[in-house]
Amino acid sequence: MTANLIARYAGPVPRYTSYPTAPHFHDGITQQTYARWLGAIDPNEPISLYLHLPFCDRLCWFCGCNTKQVRRYDPIAAYLDALNMEIATVARHLGRAQPVVAIHFGGGSPTMIEPADLARLRATLDAHFTVLPGCEISVEVDPNDITQARLDAWGAFGATRASFGVQDFDLKVQQSINRLQSFEQTREALDGFRQRGVQSANLDVLYGLPHQTEETLAATIRQVISLHPDRIALFGYAHVPWMKKHQTMIDEAALPNKTERFAQAALGARLLTEAGYVQVGIDHFALPGDRMAKAALDGTLRRNFQGYTTDTANVLIGLGASAIGSLEQGYIQSITATAQYSQLALAGELPVARGFALSDSDKARRWIIEFLMCGFAFDVAELRKLFPQHAEPLLRQAASFVAADPDDLVRMDGERFTVTQQGRPFVRVVASWFDDYLARGAARHSAAV
Missing domain, CATH: 1.10.10.920 (Arc Repressor Mutant, subunit A)
Known part of the structure; x- marks a missing residue:
């Protein structure tokens, strides 16, 4: 690749986890619209659920998610009351216990949920949906939140995949993005999940971070490979301080330029494929026997708001503040502000902020x-x-x-x-x-x- 070619085509464009993309959603899609769309779903059609916990115990400066820092557990407990109510409201509009083939917990940090609240959440899901045998249940993990009791709770919940945000294990890089997480912490948390039967693991690595070099990235990737995850994602850091104000804490002068980012991406891909991983799409890698590698080979790979997936359900229902769902008719996004979201959810209303009807x-x-x-x-x-x-x-x-x-x-x-x-x-x-x-x-x- 020449520098001119990289400069010509490495400019800003959407990630295309949906089309049209989220900036084109509008408030003309209301809770009445959503209620009609839910009621039109075939009662026998398997669906997927996405549950969003918009809280962290610290704010990572690189993060592009809808989340906020909390010092106490009380706001999380109150939010979970609203989330349980929203599950019941969505099920009421469905009118039956819809079969579920996949559940994904995202955040924020879902591993902040205390065991009793997680058990109650599973009971709510079971009361209103039919969670099918073999349902894929994945959770995004912050190793800093992990305790033995929380590991036990996720095992009891039925988790099948743990997804870890590694970013980079280099201390200087971690300090520059306010994300301190050692290799040992990550390994211990991953071992804890595996000991409880959660055998599938995904680890996320970022390139394009401040003070990151090919050497630090290579060292991180080798450490990640040593943990033997079946999936690894190699994402480019998305620097969007106009959208995420906390990214202004990052020193832009320390960010790699376009050519350096491209070199980092190419190096990461080479190291992962040399280690036996199959490249899937633009930024995922999977062991040859993994479902994602097989889906890429047979043409059944899908893409949704979480990135690449093997989930074949045509309906994804988003639950929680800012969560996005995808239905046959279009997209729905919930209210982002947790206080307003909770007020509507607790009142038995669908907390819709905006959406898009597809032609x-x-x-x-x-x-x-x-x-x-x-x-x-x-x-x-x-x-x-x-x-x-x-x-x-x-x-x-x-x-x-x-x-x-x-x-x-x-x-x-x-x-x-x-x-x-x-x-x-x-x-x-x-x-x-x-x-x-x-x-x-x-x-x-x-x-x-």
């Missing part, structure tokens, strides 16, 4: 973008079959992109539109070419690499 054209473009992000290609015949009213204009647009491409990022024949090997690091840019809303908004985004 058939949106669904066609979403299908193209998801296939590009997951498999770097889409099938022409399948596009015509699924979206006969919109396929030909989109295919003409795709052909124009190929004709105007001076750098051999994409190719197209009668059967497939394909992102080339040279184009793969810039697939977010290619996806943005099909984004009909990108030019309409004023949203700013993170770097593409």
